[in-house]
Amino acid sequence: MHKFLFMKIEIARMLQKKKKQIIDLWMKNQLADSALRDDLMSNDELRAQSEELVDALLKKLTDDNLSNIESADFENVYEILGGISITRARQGFSPRETGLYIYSLKDALLSILQQEFKNDPVQLYEASMRVSKLIDSFGIVTFETFIKGREEIILRQTDEITEISTPVIRVWDGILALPIIGTLDSARTQVVMENLLQEIVNTGSSIAILDISGVPAVDSLVAQHLIKTVSATRLMGAECIISGIRPEIAQTVVHLGIDLSNVVTKATLASALKYAYSILQLEVRKKQNNLVKTN
Amino acid sequence: MEKNWMKPITPTVLNKDKLSVFKEQDVVPFRNRVKEYATRIGMGLVNQTKLITAASELVRNMLRYADGGETLIEVISKGRENGIRLTFTDKGPGIANIEQAMKDGFTTGKSLGLGLPGTKRLVSEFDIKSVVGKGTTVTVVKWKNG
Numbered sequence: 001m002h003k004f005l006f007m008k009i010e011i012a013r014m015l016q017k018k019k020k021q022i023i024d025l026w027m028k029n030q031l032a033d034s035a036l037r038d039d040l041m042s043n044d045e046l047r048a049q050s051e052e053l054v055d056a057l058l059k060k061l062t063d064d065n066l067s068n069i070e071s072a073d074f075e076n077v078y079e080i081l082g083g084i085s086i087t088r089a090r091q092g093f094s095p096r097e098t099g100l101y102i103y104s105l106k107d108a109l110l111s112i113l114q115q116e117f118k119n120d121p122v123q124l125y126e127a128s129m130r131v132s133k134l135i136d137s138f139g140i141v142t143f144e145t146f147i148k149g150r151e152e153i154i155l156r157q158t159d160e161i162t163e164i165s166t167p168v169i170r171v172w173d174g175i176l177a178l179p180i181i182g183t184l185d186s187a188r189t190q191v192v193m194e195n196l197l198q199e200i201v202n203t204g205s206s207i208a209i210l211d212i213s214g215v216p217a218v219d220s221l222v223a224q225h226l227i228k229t230v231s232a233t234r235l236m237g238a239e240c241i242i243s244g245i246r247p248e249i250a251q252t253v254v255h256l257g258i259d260l261s262n263v264v265t266k267a268t269l270a271s272a273l274k275y276a277y278s279i280l281q282l283e284v285r286k287k288q289n290n291l292v293k294t295n
Numbered sequence: 296m297e298k299n300w301m302k303p304i305t306p307t308v309l310n311k312d313k314l315s316v317f318k319e320q321d322v323v324p325f326r327n328r329v330k331e332y333a334t335r336i337g338m339g340l341v342n343q344t345k346l347i348t349a350a351s352e353l354v355r356n357m358l359r360y361a362d363g364g365e366t367l368i369e370v371i372s373k374g375r376e377n378g379i380r381l382t383f384t385d386k387g388p389g390i391a392n393i394e395q396a397m398k399d400g401f402t403t404g405k406s407l408g409l410g411l412p413g414t415k416r417l418v419s420e421f422d423i424k425s426v427v428g429k430g431t432t433v434t435v436v437k438w439k440n441g
Contacts, residue, residue: 183323217326217344219351220409248344255345256413257399
């Protein structure tokens with residue numbers, strides 16, 4: 001038991017003492033690797049980055065936390081790793097290259113261990129396993145950070161799509177059209193409603209046409225959102241027409257038991273526009289040819 | 296042996312797919328998957344839309360009242376009929392009074408209260424089991440020509 005504890009201290013201390021050797025070996029391995037991306041990062045920068053990481057790691061490495069990868073002592077190391085992962089992703093490194101970078105540190109550490117414990121295979125095995133596990137978990141952190149970065153981009157794009165896909169079109173003086181494409185969820189409805197109400201104020205329109213030709217399914221939540229939008233539009237003193245109700249949607253809505261009888265609905269945007277013209281007492285006519293004399 | 300004819304024919308499962316739904320972003324992929332299966336067995340547009348709408352209702356219920364759960368999509372066949380069976384299992388609070396929940400216009404939330412009764416009208420077969428404090432399981436079947 002005593003020997004076991006003593007040995008653990010030995011690993012951490014030994015590695016701390018050999019810091020310079022570790023960095024040198026690691027750098028040597030990296031520079032010798034054919035996959036070195038010196039086009040993306042200069043060797044000096046690489047050295048600085050590697051030194052920072054080894055420094056942070058060895059400073060906090062003790063007999064206890066070597067086998068406890070979740071230890072709070074490594075917080076700083078994880079922070080540095082996250083930073084490396086993000087900057088490398090921005091610089092154009094692939095996740096594989098970033099992963100290999102971290103794992104090449106393991107090779108360097110293991111070579112040092114091998115030199116040190118070459119006469120004691122049991123200790124060598126023990127130490128190698130511990131160091132392996134630790135560096136593996138560091139590798140996973142870099143991937144996690146990488147994926148998190150990607151996810152943030154996706155979330156931002158989702159927001160952008162929501163913005164883009166709800167344009168309010170002024171089809172005629174006093175008539176607005178709003179083609180809705182995709183699913184209407186709560187967040188989307190909020191954007192749609194805001195855009196529509198604002199545009200009603202801006203243009204002084206008295207009729208808004210909500211076209212749902214591009215909505216794949218109308219369930220009770222979507223219907224509820226539509227009804228809310230219609231009510232809000234009416235409060236603003238404008239009339240709201242829902243158009244683009246396909247036959248299969250009409251049947252589904254009836255079976256669901258949704259009451260849309262208080263809302264003016266039309267099958268197509270064209271008929272909705274025609275209805276809007278009739279409210280505004282406008283008439284669209286074919287031009288009469290003055291030259292024709294019928295008498 | 297002589298009573299065999301009285302047994303209901305249990306449908307055979309031809310194909311199945313499991314999906315977990317835990318956030319609102321999972322709803323659209325789930326619905327697309329249902330649509331994919333419905334198209335594959337040649338379900339008509341109207342029935343397809345009904346099934347997808349029903350699926351959408353149930354999945355939203357699950358998200359809203361139970362913070363999500365598991366869904367199972369199965370292609371089933373009974374005699375000459377093919378159909379889709381959807382099972383929604385959650386570990387939510389459960390429904391205390393199913394009879395009341397199946398009535399039009401009843402809601403504990405702020406919705407229209409049409410989700411469950413409406414869904415029942417959209418599908419061919421509807422089954423709901425719920426234990427308060429344990430969770431709810433809803434199973435619906437839509438036959439290709441049902």
